[in-house]
Amino acid sequence: MSRPADPRPGLVTEARLDAAARYAGDLWLPEHPYFDAAEQVFEPLWTGLILPFLEGADFTCVLDLATGRGRNAAKLLPLAQRLILVDIRPENIAFCRRRFGDDPRLSYIANSGYDLHGVPDAGITLLYCFDAMVHFDSDVVRAYLAEARRILAPGGRAFLHHSNYTAGHDWLKAPHCRAFMSKDMFRHYALKEGLQVLRQDVFDWGGVAGLDCATLLARE
Numbered sequence: 001m002s003r004p005a006d007p008r009p010g011l012v013t014e015a016r017l018d019a020a021a022r023y024a025g026d027l028w029l030p031e032h033p034y035f036d037a038a039e040q041v042f043e044p045l046w047t048g049l050i051l052p053f054l055e056g057a058d059f060t061c062v063l064d065l066a067t068g069r070g071r072n073a074a075k076l077l078p079l080a081q082r083l084i085l086v087d088i089r090p091e092n093i094a095f096c097r098r099r100f101g102d103d104p105r106l107s108y109i110a111n112s113g114y115d116l117h118g119v120p121d122a123g124i125t126l127l128y129c130f131d132a133m134v135h136f137d138s139d140v141v142r143a144y145l146a147e148a149r150r151i152l153a154p155g156g157r158a159f160l161h162h163s164n165y166t167a168g169h170d171w172l173k174a175p176h177c178r179a180f181m182s183k184d185m186f187r188h189y190a191l192k193e194g195l196q197v198l199r200q201d202v203f204d205w206g207g208v209a210g211l212d213c214a215t216l217l218a219r220e
């Protein structure tokens, strides 16, 4: 059944968010060659890039947003008391269920692609997203930042790896499929959603200078 026409075409409605999320999310089936390749090269990224950002984080209840086949989750699980895996593709959530089984610390959510329904308010101590938000439409990023403000516990943090590319508007035509986003735009969105920006590091990706940014946010 097709969706009804958007009655408010100028606004960022759910129908528009849904379309934007699907445009960047639909192709990431577990069979995508990305997943095997990414798993092979993860160790230096985890130790060299990610872990320094996680210093001082509270791992009581961690949410891995856009978990894919769970390479980040495999690193987060030994640190976390609870770990929630979220992905737009139910097939990836099914893959993670097979990978991690019924470990009582884990829960799984196949989500809409723009909200975190099912995650209670103020319960997450660390929101984590690596190598996925780089592809998300800016409206979707903003929607997730609003959700971050809702789900983070007081003092909780968010580690979010996002694009720093503003030379094109179609993620599929951009270097390394980066969506339109910048360090400053992300900071602006986070501040507007009531989050504190603790740290932002711009870094190279795949030989492209300054393509990406990692931002650490806090909820006061």
Ligand SMILES: C[S@@+](CC[C@H](N)C(=O)[O-])C[C@H]1O[C@@H](n2cnc3c(N)ncnc32)[C@H](O)[C@@H]1O
Pocket: 021, 024, 025, 026, 028, 034, 038, 065, 066, 067, 068, 069, 070, 071, 072, 086, 087, 088, 089, 092, 111, 112, 113, 114, 129, 130, 131, 132, 136, 140
């Ligand atoms: C490049 S893969 C990265 C997966 C994982 N983060 C990793 O580092 O291995 C991108 C992932 O984001 C998921 N995804 C894409 N758009 C999404 C959205 N709007 N909300 C949640 N997940 C999304 C895809 O299904 C896919 O699993």
